[in-house]
Amino acid sequence: MTVQQEAGSGTDTSEALEVWIDQDLCTGDGICAQYAPEVFELDIDGLAYVKDADDELLQQPGASTPVPLPLLTDVVASAKECPGDCIHVRRVSDSVEVYGPDAE
Numbered sequence: 001m002t003v004q005q006e007a008g009s010g011t012d013t014s015e016a017l018e019v020w021i022d023q024d025l026c027t028g029d030g031i032c033a034q035y036a037p038e039v040f041e042l043d044i045d046g047l048a049y050v051k052d053a054d055d056e057l058l059q060q061p062g063a064s065t066p067v068p069l070p071l072l073t074d075v076v077a078s079a080k081e082c083p084g085d086c087i088h089v090r091r092v093s094d095s096v097e098v099y100g101p102d103a104e
């Protein structure tokens with residue numbers, strides 16, 4: 001029997017995180033997409049959106065996507081540098097924001 005592992009999810013930790021963008025505040029400068037293009041992308045409307053594991057933009061308001069552990073540093077840097085203060089990183093388990101404008 002062959003055991004196959006799904007690679008690349010990066011979310012199998014007890015502190016799994018997810019990220020979403022408040023497009024109402026996005027300035028469209030693209031800093032996030034420069035830091036973490038695997039997670040963020042600008043759409044033709046000039047605003048940034050998060051992407052799912054299949055590279056699809058998630059355009060529903062408030063849509064979130066898991067933060068792959070290897071990209072956590074880049075995603076956090078994006079949240080800190082975001083001029084719109086509109087990148088929110090929260091724990092999956094209790095939805096508490098850990099990086100972003102609403103983090104303590």
Ligand code: SF4
Binds near residue numbers: 028033
């Ligand atoms: S860094 Fe912030 S303001 Fe800039 S494009 Fe990304 S989400 Fe929008």
